[in-house]
Amino acid sequence: MMRSCTAALRTLRVLRCRLEGAFPAARHPVLARRWFSTEKVIPKDQALPNPSWSKDLRLLFDQFMKKCEDGSWERLPSYKNSKLVKEQLSQAQLFTRGYEDGLGFEYVMFYNDDEKRTVCLFQGGPYLQGVPGFLHGGAIATMIDATVGVCAAIPGGIVMTANLNINFKRPIPLCSVVVINSQLDKIEGRKLFLSCDVRSGVDEKILYSEATSLFIKLDPEKSLT
Template sequence: MIPRSLLFGRGLALSHAFSNQNASTVHQQLSMTAWNLRSSLRNIRTLSLMSLWPFNVKPRDFSLPNASWRPEMSKAYEYYNALCEIEGDEKRRLWRKLPSYNRVLKYTTGGVYLSKIIQSKARLFTRNIKEPGAAFEYVVFMNKQEKRCVCVFQAGHLLEGPPGHVHGGAVATMIDSVMGTLAGYMSGPVMTANLNINYRSPIPLGSVVLLHSALDRVEGRKFFVTCRVTSTDESKLHTEATALFVSVNVGHLFGTRF
């Protein structure tokens, strides 16, 4: 909508110009008015064509196989994916593959409504890297009945810390993300209150590891979670961790209280 002040101001200017019978001024004012009208119409058209992100954009799931996955990554994916429930299957298997967007929000307790508000591109922050295999390649499989999950993780070259090995901060990022995913899946929105990590052996860059996370116990709003990072055959332990997550209400996520 064109501001009334714009039209009113131009009208006064034109009236003044006509009263002085200044043809040159009238022409200039008319040109400026026409320019402003075209500009306003362009702005309106631009707004009308703007995407209402994040509400009308279908999010992309980055936890699906791609060409950067090593055979070991694909094999582990296929193994756990075969355990997942199949829609319409009467037996309803225990495992479920989680998408890499939405922070698995719509699958958490009470999260289905909130996910409609902040869905779309609200993925784990590690998924903002477009180059496949450059950083965090991972997929999470959840077993809600057994209160545990497994993450298959492949570290790319951008995550190098010690020469030829994964940076400890990148390992901590994955541990926190996976443990938080489990706690959130079981309770709804949570935040990390405490995270303790013991590094046992470095992870070679480009290798594939498994993150085994389990819910240890619940005390009111507190969720105690454990995690083990191992080789895919589970013969080698790379990292161990424990964490405390606290459930929060929706208001905390938006910096307010409902």
């Protein structure tokens, strides 16, 4: 018994060294704690209201939850990527979910299967500042990519962004709420064409950005590297 425990620990140490060699990030104390801990991680659905959500974000969330009642729309929980990626990538997470509540990307997505549309309600926090007082363009691009990505991945399976074109028309005030509305326009073989706009939340009067994108369904015969 004692011998098998020692052997198991030795194997674990060897595996850990190999992992750290392959992925230097595994030496990071927080990751190491998560990856090598035996504690069960209880997934938290981050696409639900938290105290950092503004009144506008709550209002829009409630409106969309009402639309979900007849089954035409569906809220997409943030941890439940099973619809998109079959296997759970234990400790991996979208980088948009790496911030503490309210500081970075606060958002929830809703999907309409009949219309092949995804709507993202997004509040960009203070850590996403670009020009003082406004959201960084990269943060806007990230949320556009994530929203059209979901819109492509639900019908398309495992897809990657091949092309993303964005016209930034007006700067988005930091901590304001915007609605990212994306739709699948057409599918040609492995190519999925999508479009998207970003408007001010609640009234949708201000058009902040417009984008088009091309996603490619991965060919299982081809290696990514």
